[in-house]
Every structure is written in structure tokens, then in C-alpha cells.
Amino acid sequence: MGGHFDMEKIMKNADVGHRYELQRRVEQFLYKEAELLDRWKVMAWLDLITADIDYRIPIRTTLENGHEDELFSSQAFHMVEDYGSLSARMRRLDGGFAFSESPRSRARRHISNIRVNSQSDDIVEVTSNLLFFWARDELERLISAERRDVLANVDGELRLARRTVFLDHVALPIPNLTVVL
Amino acid sequence: MTQVVKGSHSAEQPSQIDELMRTMGSDLEQGLVPLWVYNDPDLYRLELERIFARNWVFMAHESEIPRKGDYVSRPIGEDPFIVVRGEDDKIRVLFDSCRHRGARLCSTDKGNARHFHCPYHGWTYTTTGALKGVPNKATAFTGLDQSQWGLHEAPRVDSYRGLIFAALDPNVMPLKEFLGDFCWYLDIHLGLTEGGMEVVGVPHRWHIDADWKSGSDNFAGDSYHTQSLHQSILHIGLSSRAAAGASGGKNDIHVTECSGHSSSIRRKDPGEISFWGYPPEVYERFNADGLTEGQFELAKRSVSHTGTVFPNLSFIHIGVTDDPDKPMAAYLSFRQWQPKGPGRLEAWSWVLLPKEASDEYKARAYKAAVATFSPSGNFEQDDSLIWSGITRAANSVFARSAGLRLNYQMGMSGMSNADIMSDWPGPGVVYDTNLEEGVQRTFFRHWYEAMRRGGAF
Numbered sequence: 001m002g003g004h005f006d007m008e009k010i011m012k013n014a015d016v017g018h019r020y021e022l023q024r025r026v027e028q029f030l031y032k033e034a035e036l037l038d039r040w041k042v043m044a045w046l047d048l049i050t051a052d053i054d055y056r057i058p059i060r061t062t063l064e065n066g067h068e069d070e071l072f073s074s075q076a077f078h079m080v081e082d083y084g085s086l087s088a089r090m091r092r093l094d095g096g097f098a099f100s101e102s103p104r105s106r107a108r109r110h111i112s113n114i115r116v117n118s119q120s121d122d123i124v125e126v127t128s129n130l131l132f133f134w135a136r137d138e139l140e141r142l143i144s145a146e147r148r149d150v151l152a153n154v155d156g157e158l159r160l161a162r163r164t165v166f167l168d169h170v171a172l173p174i175p176n177l178t179v180v181l
Numbered sequence: 182m183t184q185v186v187k188g189s190h191s192a193e194q195p196s197q198i199d200e201l202m203r204t205m206g207s208d209l210e211q212g213l214v215p216l217w218v219y220n221d222p223d224l225y226r227l228e229l230e231r232i233f234a235r236n237w238v239f240m241a242h243e244s245e246i247p248r249k250g251d252y253v254s255r256p257i258g259e260d261p262f263i264v265v266r267g268e269d270d271k272i273r274v275l276f277d278s279c280r281h282r283g284a285r286l287c288s289t290d291k292g293n294a295r296h297f298h299c300p301y302h303g304w305t306y307t308t309t310g311a312l313k314g315v316p317n318k319a320t321a322f323t324g325l326d327q328s329q330w331g332l333h334e335a336p337r338v339d340s341y342r343g344l345i346f347a348a349l350d351p352n353v354m355p356l357k358e359f360l361g362d363f364c365w366y367l368d369i370h371l372g373l374t375e376g377g378m379e380v381v382g383v384p385h386r387w388h389i390d391a392d393w394k395s396g397s398d399n400f401a402g403d404s405y406h407t408q409s410l411h412q413s414i415l416h417i418g419l420s421s422r423a424a425a426g427a428s429g430g431k432n433d434i435h436v437t438e439c440s441g442h443s444s445s446i447r448r449k450d451p452g453e454i455s456f457w458g459y460p461p462e463v464y465e466r467f468n469a470d471g472l473t474e475g476q477f478e479l480a481k482r483s484v485s486h487t488g489t490v491f492p493n494l495s496f497i498h499i500g501v502t503d504d505p506d507k508p509m510a511a512y513l514s515f516r517q518w519q520p521k522g523p524g525r526l527e528a529w530s531w532v533l534l535p536k537e538a539s540d541e542y543k544a545r546a547y548k549a550a551v552a553t554f555s556p557s558g559n560f561e562q563d564d565s566l567i568w569s570g571i572t573r574a575a576n577s578v579f580a581r582s583a584g585l586r587l588n589y590q591m592g593m594s595g596m597s598n599a600d601i602m603s604d605w606p607g608p609g610v611v612y613d614t615n616l617e618e619g620v621q622r623t624f625f626r627h628w629y630e631a632m633r634r635g636g637a638f
Binding site for chain 1: 547
């Protein structure tokens, strides 16, 4: 075979390489995003989202089997946000007068099971698992969820364009939800 | 949270609860509330028995179960019930426990059922609670009279303007009498349009490490806390100062002693049209037909109302925004502080909007509601941790050993200039300022009376 190029194999390897690279870029994006939030750099987090972001946490209810499509409400949300409302939330948290984060709660986002589904380099669908540790005063709580995101390629950089958080909880186990999951 | 079990009912030594029941009346007259009532295992158990099992308790809104067979699982105190619109279209509140071994029938939050089936041995009940199916009945339960073994149910169920209540005490006064004069205020929130208010989607639910009374106490009319705790809201412009700024404005009033319920109301000047901030497209559909002139005039001037219907149903009606660059939008939220053990509550919150409002308005107002009063609400985020702090201190030995009492004296003689409005068109004892705490003393007086009833005090 020496001297001959197996184009099919080269293309396949390139494709695999491309997919690995995209997976790595997505993972680095999600880790960076989590780091900013964990460190309460909430205004910097706004730079990672698109101007037309759609962010929501639908309320979950326990229903009979066969109603899986209705488990997460299409009308009722723990958060239902656009850029303006997210920006207002972050300005409040950053402003020094938000009692609920004074002092800051201790929070950490553990992101795992990152699955990338991409039809193009410009729109990347990502599903990930989230384990969110939250502690304030003597309270310590966990929130578990699946996140389905759409990342958009904006001028060569990934940005969060859409996120829906599917909670494993019917009643939130924490006294308040001050910041995004 | 670890609970220290305190208090003992022994003959020689009167329990702390006996002592409380003897002394709290005079404490309240002085505007004092013992701190430990906010977290005590014995007192909590007594509250379940004397308050939640003996008074009307809110269960659901009729718009949550519009069709025959629709049901929601809801507690009375901590007891599990199913609120169901039966095949006969009648709403019942069935005890969620099979008559055979007591197993749970309903493991879902809501749905539409043709029957309730116990998975343990297969006993089956209709949506009216009747026992319909018993496996092997002919050989195993030959003599069973099925008509005697239907599901237990709350003996009293009634509705007021869409709000479904139930009572476990068959001798409780009629709901209309229990809500009493406070109906005058509820009407203003629920009777604005012909279609009334309807619930959007499903309620928010979240756990707070605080006593249920903290929620009732706050919404009864804690007008004093907004300027301190919620100042960040004003800083970023999610609310007007009129709706949630400093208390003590000339149009701010407190409704106390209104059949045991209370409310805090902020208004605009006479003649101004406010309607909480509903836009003209919505308030033009409000009609005065179901209201008195006094009620409609108050609605017209209203900026915000909060209130508590004893024991644990509260509401807020307000116009706010999720984004200072978008217009304010008004909504009504009913919220219930469900007891979940000593020093623990589960908050439930329903967003209600006029049935006639457009879908666009409803989506806009729902967004404003989530951004302000919900577990992620920019207002509400701040309250829950405060209440946890109260609960923590209330659990202390020191609170009991030193007899620590909280100050509820605002509005009393020598504290603030709170005068009763003699020309007020509505019921209750209404003060011309919201710098007073009669609203919260009303809640505790009613609580004290309810706790004493049936006791040996």
C-alpha cells in the first residue's frame, strides 16, 4: 500500500479528529462557564451567552407513566429568562445589596456525561449532567439535573444560546435559587 | 436539621406549652411574642392537631381540576389527601390511604383518573371515593359491605371564588363565616373580571428550613422589611418605590382583625388609575358588577397588596418587572406555607391571572412573577434565609430558659402614629399607615385562640 493515499481513511480520521476537537472545545466551554459561576464572576458569565439567549428551568411534576412528555411544564418555570432578565439578576448579585448572597453561598457545579450532537460547527447541541452543591450558613444541599444546551459559534467562539434545565426534583430542596444552574 | 426535643408533659412540672397558653394573651397585649414558638417539636405537633386539623385549609384552585376525574395530591398539615373532581362533578378531598391496609393510592402530583387503585392488594375506588373493586371478593370478603368501605374524606369541603378549602373538623364553622369579613378584600383580587382568576401551569414548590408561621407572619403585612431586605430590587429597578419601597407613605394602610385575617395595601392618590399595574388592555376588562363601589375604587388605586388568610395561605398582588428595560406587569400569587416538621416548611406558590387576559400578557406577567416571587424571585430569595435564622434562634435552649420575647410593638401606643380610619369603606380594623404591626399581632392572636380551643387552658 506504500505510496498510495487511502482517501476514505484519511477523511474518516479527519472527521474523528474534528469530532474530538469539538468535544474538547465544548467541554472546555462548559467547564469555563461553571468556573465563572462557581467563583461568582457573574458579570463575566454574561459574556458567554448570546443576546437572544433562552434560558429556562421548567417545573417538574410526578405524573402517571405514559405522560413523559408532560413531566416538565411548558407553562410554569423556576426560571424563564432572556438576556435582559439574566442581566438584571446578575447586576443584583454583583451590586452588593443582595442579602441572599451576602455573604456568598458556597456553590460548585459538577458537570459530567457531556454528549455533543452537532450538525454544523455553528450550532452545537449539548446534553450534560449537573450536580450542583449549595451551602449557606449550616445548610448544605444538592441539586441534580440534566441540561440541554444549544451553543452557537459567534465569531469563532462558542456562546450559550439556549439552555433548558431538567430537574430531578419536584420540590426544590433549597430555600432559594439565586443564580443559574 | 437536628432537633432537640424539649418540654415534657408531667404532672409535677407544667410544660412550657401550658405556660405559653397561660401567658401569651398578656404578652400579645404588650406586643410580645415568645421566640421559641417559631421552632418547637411539641408545639408543632399541637399545631397540626389544633390548627391544621380544626380550621379550613386551602387545597387547590378550581382551575387546576376543571374536568371530571382531574385530581391533585395536596396535604392538610402533613396529612396526605387527593383533591378530586369526581365523575359526578363534585369536588371531594379524599384521604390518600387504602381502607384495607392503609397504603398510598396516589403517587402522582396530578392527573386525570377513572379510579384510584391500591397496588398492594388491588382494592379499587371510584373518583367519588366509593369502594368499587375487591379482588377475590366472592371467596375472600364474602360478607363485606362495600358501601361501608369507601375512602375516608375531609368532612367539609367548600369553595370561595375558585379557592377550594377543606376542613377535617365536621363541626367547623361554614367557610363563608371563617373567611368572614375578609371576603371583602379577597373579592377585590378574585372578582375583577367575569371569568375570574386562573392558575398558570403548576405551582412552584420549594423547601425552606423555617417555621410555616414565618411565611404567614411576613405576608400578613410586614411592610417594614422591604426597604431593608429588598433594597437591591429598587437599586436595579425591578419595582417602583411605591410598590415596595420604604413604608410609611401617605396612601399605605393596614387591615387588621378582619375575621382573623390581615392585609397590607399600598395605593396611589385618589383619582389615579393604577390597578396594580395591569395594562389598559387588561384592566379595561375589569368590571365593577361583582364588586361594591368601595371595592372597585380600592382596586383602581391599588399598587400592591399582601395578605394572609389564617392559618397558612398568603397572597401578593403587585406589578413588577423582570428587566428594568421592560414594562411592569401585574399578577396575583397565592402561596401556602405547608408545615413539614418542626422548623421546616414547603412553600407552594401559584401565579394567577385574569382569565380574559391575552396569552401574550399572561406570558409576560408570568415572567415578571418568576423574577420576583418564586424560589428564584429576586424579592423572595432574600426572605427564606431570614426565616431560617429565626428558626435557628427559636430552637435554642436560651430562648426558653431566658423567656426571650420578640418585639411586635410597632403601631402600639407610644410607638408610631397609627390611627384607625373611621371613614374606611371596608371591614376590619384599618390603620392609616403601614408602619404598624397589628397585621402580624392579628395573626398571632388568632393562632393563640386556635391553639387554646379544645385545650385545657
